């Protein structure tokens with residue numbers, strides 16, 4: 001369980017000080033699929049980065065099963081990330097001079113996972129595993145990024161607009177992969193999006209505006225990636 | 231035009247390199263010309279031998295240091311141009327798409343010659359500052375007629391204007407070659423990758439893969455690392471021997487040049503590796519690799535190159551001094567015999583290990599400071 005209490009994050013100093021997160025509190029259950037929904041600039045990415053330990057916490061607390069992030073030093077945070085989290089970004093950030101297979105190894109090795117070939121098959125890239133990222137389409141690159149993240153068997157997967165750079169049909173395909181993998185493996189998944197349609201695939205929707213949570217809804221009519229509008 | 235004079239300021243490595251080369255060359259060539267002018271005043275065979283040896287030394291020193299440094303400067307120039315084109319590939323791609331010819335874009339790279347101009351001018355200035363002391367020491371031997379410093383303006387042409395324009399032209403020529411690639415590749419920022427790495431054994435761990443591909447993707451940097459430790463090793467050991475063979479001043483000069491060149495090239499190489507791998511390092515850290523892992527995969531691949539450079543430097547300085555002593559100064563009496571100086575070599579090696587590993591460690595620590603958020607802000 002992830003307990004987030006009174007979380008605040010400021011950028012800048014003095015006059016230009018800006019509250020990107022304003023007293024945010026929420027609880028996320030294990031195995032839950034949560035979507036953070038909000039307009040551009042509402043603080044979604046900041047929220048994701050802070051609760052995943054990529055950014056420091058100004059005040060408030062984030063606790064994973066009682067272990068507090070804000071109390072960890074750099075070394076402990078690294079260990080925490082290594083053992084618990086994985087990330088998928090809008091820009092795929094694959095390592096350009098390594099092949100698909102070796103990019104996935106980046107994740108796999110952190111969990112001593114030698115058996116990651118099924119994962120490459122699962123994302124449908126078995127034939128392209130010797131190719132370099134620049135030789136793949138955007139959707140394929142994002143699938144590699146998914147495999148890279150899942151190869152380390154994370155307990156929590158963070159996604160920041162994972163389909164933001166993709167066209168509709170590729171976007172649906174990628175989203176479907178993600179949702180299916182989550183359903184099968186049961187990890188916790190927190191996804192940021194500005195697209196209200198995409199939010200309908202989640203268990204729970206957290207709405208954000210100006211750095212605040214403005215609403216949390218249980219989604220009783222979960223849809224698949226192919227049922228939603230785009 | 232996309233390349234501006236400001237960009238050529240970033241080429242300070244070239245300025246430093248050419249400054250060192252011109253300092254040495256101007257010092258010795260100026261001396262050489264002044265020496266040649268007093269040739270008719272020499273009246274005894276002993277002085278004649280000494281005169282010949284001095285003339286030969288000036289030639290050898292200029293050829294070796296000038297040649298070496300000029301060659302390295304060319305490599306460095308190529309490196310900067312390639313780096314510039316890679317990091318501005320989108321802008322350049324747009325220009326090409328709009329119909330600019332390769333040559334038209336490449337012409338802009340002529341300003342890279344400015345860094346050479348600056349370096350050469352600084353070198354000339356420095357050598358004229360050093361010259362009085364240098365002549366004083368040479369005159370002190372008393373074998374040859376006393377010489378006064380004369381300024382040879384032709385040297386300024388050959389050591390300043392000529393190199394600057396030649397390097398400017400080389401820059402244009404090389405960038406024409408580099409720009410000759412499909413527009414789409416430039417726009418997409420596709421870097422050519424060698425097919426070989428695809429088939430490498432899959433037994434290697436990710437960090438090892440990362441290390442070897444980092445090495446492969448930046449081969450010029452291997453050269454720089456070798457050059458850096460080569461300079462460090464050869465010039466420091468040489469300067470120690472110089473104290474006995476020539477003068478303290480020569481020793482000190484070589485020492486300073488060696489240290490400056492070594493640190494400049496090392497800095498250029500390592501900061502470039504880190505800059506170009508910044509996203510990769512961030513990504514690794516986001517996934518939970520620690521900074522030691524990142525350092526191992528990005529920097530440790532260069533270690534063999536560094537130590538090979540050290541060995542080459544030791545051998546080179548031994549060979550050079552041996553040749554000087556046994557051939558150039560063969561007939562001069564009272565020249566001490568030259569043997570490889572093991573204690574100095576080991577001391578230099580010790581210092582080298584501490585300095586090199588220390589710097590690498592510091593760079594490794596600096597990877598901790600790259601904010602993880604940075605990766606998202608593009």
Ligand SMILES: Nc1ncnc2c1ncn2[C@@H]1O[C@H](COP(=O)(O)OP(=O)(O)O)[C@@H](O)[C@H]1O
Pocket residue numbers: 011012018020038039040041042043044045046047
């Ligand atoms: N490093 C930063 N420095 C200053 N302001 C920032 C920084 N990062 C984000 N912000 C600001 O914080 C607000 C929220 O940003 P972000 O979390 O990226 O929004 P979202 O992901 O919802 O589009 C924005 O107004 C943005 O300008």
Ligand SMILES: [Mg+2]
Pocket residue numbers: 044045046160
């Ligand atoms: Mg965002």
